[in-house]
Amino acid sequence: MAQPIRIVVDAMGGDFAPQNEILGAYQALRYFQEHNINVEILLIGQQDAIQTAIHQHGIAPSQFSILHADEVVAMDDEPAQAFRKKRQSSLYLGLQHHKDGHADAFVSAGNTGAVMSHSTLILGRITGVSRPTIGTFFPTTTSQPTLVVDAGANVDCKAKHLFEFGIMGSIYVQCILGIERPRVGLLNVGEEDSKGNDIALEAYALFRQSTLNFVGNIEGRDILTGTVDVVVCDGFVGNIVLKFAESMLTFLKAKFSAFASTGIIQKLLMAAAKPALKGALTGMNYEDYGGVPLLGVNGVSIIGHGKSTPLAVKNMILRAEEVVRKEVNQRIEAALTS
Amino acid sequence: MAQPIRIVVDAMGGDFAPQNEILGAYQALRYFQEHNINVEILLIGQQDAIQTAIHQHGIAPSQFSILHADEVVAMDDEPAQAFRKKRQSSLYLGLQHHKDGHADAFVSAGNTGAVMSHSTLILGRITGVSRPTIGTFFPTTTSQPTLVVDAGANVDCKAKHLFEFGIMGSIYVQCILGIERPRVGLLNVGEEDSKGNDIALEAYALFRQSTLNFVGNIEGRDILTGTVDVVVCDGFVGNIVLKFAESMLTFLKAKFSAFASTGIIQKLLMAAAKPALKGALTGMNYEDYGGVPLLGVNGVSIIGHGKSTPLAVKNMILRAEEVVRKEVNQRIEAALTS
Incomplete structure (x- = not known):
């Protein structure tokens, strides 16, 4: 079996976090299992909140890895300021985890401007891309x-x-x-x-x-x-x-x-x-389409609507897996440097 | 009774000219008569076509003045070229008639780009306006x-x-x-x-x-x-x-x-x-709103949709009367030169 695709889900992003994020991640996981797709999901965020939600919904805790992040970038935080001041946020640490090679993709339904700027600053750009x-x-x-x-x-x-x-x-x-x-x-x-x-x-x-x-x-x-x-x-x-x-x-x-x-x-x-x-x-x-990728960053960052339902979160995660598997970034680099 | 407001209607403008133009002009005229508003309408275009349409619809010919114009700016004519080459068009001559002070407003459902550029070139701009x-x-x-x-x-x-x-x-x-x-x-x-x-x-x-x-x-x-x-x-x-x-x-x-x-x-x-x-x-x-004025030109030029129905043409003419009566241009000049 091939190496698993590892996806980090920002459990604290979105208006209904962590509930919808966890339900969506669980639905995605079941989809992958049913279709024999090898994916590991890591939830990042405040451990207590995540564990409480997992427990509430009767999900087996062993389904996910959890990475603790102390801070949360709020929906109305100013992106540049959040980047400077909240270095322990699920957004910052989740993207850093991806950047460091411990994951293949990152998914967040949080503050859109912050997800965009954090992704660009942390992941950098694909060679040949001027603007993600x-x-x-x-x-x-x-x-x-x-x-x-x-x-x-x-x-x-x-x-x-x-x-x-x-x-x-x-x-x-x-x-x-x-x-x-x-x-x-x-x-x-x-x-x-x-x-x-x-x-x-x-x-x-x-x-x-x-x-x-x-x-x-x-x-x-x-x-x-x-x-x-x-x-x-x-x-x-x-x-x-x-x-x-x-x-x-x-x-x-x-x-x-x-x-x-x-x-x-x-x-x-x-x-x-x-x-x-x-x-x-x-x-x-919009739920059907899930999130949209920030194209041109040197990594996979899928951005979702703040109001994302569990279905929307699930589809964002499916989208992330697809973007990794189909090597979208490698193709972009090839097209822009040829 | 006050001086009549004199409106020139481009009888050849629009996809259904001159039929819809003449029916709309007639409806407008009846509206003005019923409301005791003193308006004279002049139809400009190919005299034969206009007279045939008036006759077909059983309208008394004395209702309108008619000014003959040999040429027609087609819906797909390139505006700058039409301006240079078709100096006998209903569009050109109608606007010139207005410019010369023989009319207070001009109405056309013809080629939008051509009506805009002809209006700007012939009528000029209100003092203080950079761009109509x-x-x-x-x-x-x-x-x-x-x-x-x-x-x-x-x-x-x-x-x-x-x-x-x-x-x-x-x-x-x-x-x-x-x-x-x-x-x-x-x-x-x-x-x-x-x-x-x-x-x-x-x-x-x-x-x-x-x-x-x-x-x-x-x-x-x-x-x-x-x-x-x-x-x-x-x-x-x-x-x-x-x-x-x-x-x-x-x-x-x-x-x-x-x-x-x-x-x-x-x-x-x-x-x-x-x-x-x-x-x-x-x-x-859109019919209810009739046409839209080209704001900022030194005159009143109302532009309609190419597909204008008689109702839309009627409303364009009503709009022209209103713009003249309410002195929109005088107010614009006052605001931009104060």
């Missing part, structure tokens, strides 16, 4: 999601950075979705090659000359159609579109309940529509 | 829409431009929605004042020092909540968010019909849900 980036999958009208990269890590970008995001995103989609030649599109204000701001124009030229499967400029309306597999933009645009998209569901719910409140017939209609709506909107659930 | 801008109303969960400005006119912006967009947007919302002190938010990746790219940081400082009712940074998720009345961003971000938002309805429809196709019960449920969905999504219809 995060990508997020958006659902589409097809059966495959689209990766939007950068989804918020880098708000000021040069054309060269966008180009690297495209390369990393393409490799990630190749490995995770199994698409041989992912179609890469540059998010812009029009399809013609003369469109866009200065940076988009320059990035367009870089993509055009590359060996990527670059399909050209795409527009905001093309993100959800599955026209491309990778949407490249800077993190300023990516973050705004991502948060806007997330708010659409809330908006629709508000509109639906406002409609229901206009009369008894409307109320009945809306009640009848509910299962249909729910069914139709399946697949827009 | 377009704003678009987004629906919100409250009863009032939010103006997103710039919605695509300027893809490369400096902080100063964003600041001017905020001023113009604030005045426009004041006049059109009757909000005395519109809340202005800067679209950014986080609420803290330290967030954002270089331009957003610089713009934040300008807004902070201003007399506008600036509420600070807002995020993508705040656009649809009605937290602010004016959302300021550059036209690159604005265009992408606008097109993304427009595609959400198509996306939902696709999801709903995919759900309906999974079985007979799902089909029945979705059929039952249809009126509810339609009712709930009322107010997301």
Whole structure:
């Protein structure tokens, strides 16, 4: 049997830590066991809290290794300050454990900004990468999601950075979705090659000359159609579109309940529509996609939503195993140094 | 009775010209007559086509003045080239008519890029304005829409431009929605004042020092909540968010019909849900808002969607009258030169 893949889970990250982290880790472990995948999970965080949660949920303590970390990076901690002041945090020590070669991947649903900056500072960058980036999958009208990269890590970008995001995103989609030649599109204000701001124009030229499967400029309306597999933009645009998209569901719910409140017939209609709506909107659930990797760091760091449920944590851990097994980082280095 | 407000309607602009333009103009005229508002409408375009359409719809020809223009700027004409080569177009001659003082406003559902550039080149800019801008109303969960400005006119912006967009947007919302002190938010990746790219940081400082009712940074998720009345961003971000938002309805429809196709019960449920969905999504219809003005040009130029229906054209004309009557331009000049 091959060497186990060793994954460190930040038991203190996320709004519902350590409960959801431990339940998610347990579910992941069972999945790996059922599928004969050799994975070891190490929980890092405040030992007492972890042990209490394990006990509460009736999980056999022998399932996990536990590494104690005295401090916790809170969801509202300022990342740079947390990095300087909380050297005993589960985030810091967990990443250090990975850096030191005792683990192959790190997973956290904690303070996103802190997970990003700690990961970059502790793990460093893959040779050839200027800026690590995060990508997020958006659902589409097809059966495959689209990766939007950068989804918020880098708000000021040069054309060269966008180009690297495209390369990393393409490799990630190749490995995770199994698409041989992912179609890469540059998010812009029009399809013609003369469109866009200065940076988009320059990035367009870089993509055009590359060996990527670059399909050209795409527009905001093309993100959800599955026209491309990778949407490249800077993190300023990516973050705004991502948060806007997330708010659409809330908006629709508000509109639906406002409609229901206009009369008894409307109320009945809306009640009848509910299962249909729910069914139709399946697949827009972030839990299914689990976390997103910080691409370009010299290690595997999977970042999850603060509100991660056990299912989301489980999927983050599965994702970590996949990124290690499929050698995403080795491919990125090869592509960027060739 | 006061002098009439004279509005030139580009009868050749839009995908369904001149039919929808003429029907919309007629509906607008009836509205003005019923409300005792003194407006004269001049249709500009190919005389034969206009007269045929008027005749087809049984409209008394005396309702409108008609000004002949030999050429038509097509929806796919390159704006700069159309400006140089089609000097007899309804777009060019209509704006020139307005510029020469024979009309108070110009309305077109034609080629958006061409209407913008023709308007800027022919009408010039209001004193104090660096860059004319377009704003678009987004629906919100409250009863009032939010103006997103710039919605695509300027893809490369400096902080100063964003600041001017905020001023113009604030005045426009004041006049059109009757909000005395519109809340202005800067679209950014986080609420803290330290967030954002270089331009957003610089713009934040300008807004902070201003007399506008600036509420600070807002995020993508705040656009649809009605937290602010004016959302300021550059036209690159604005265009992408606008097109993304427009595609959400198509996306939902696709999801709903995919759900309906999974079985007979799902089909029945979705059929039952249809009126509810339609009712709930009322107010997301661009037709209701009519066109958007190109703010900052030295004149009134209302730009409509290429697919404008008669109702949309009618509302564009009503909007033109309102912008003239409420002296939006005079207020912008006063604010930017004080």
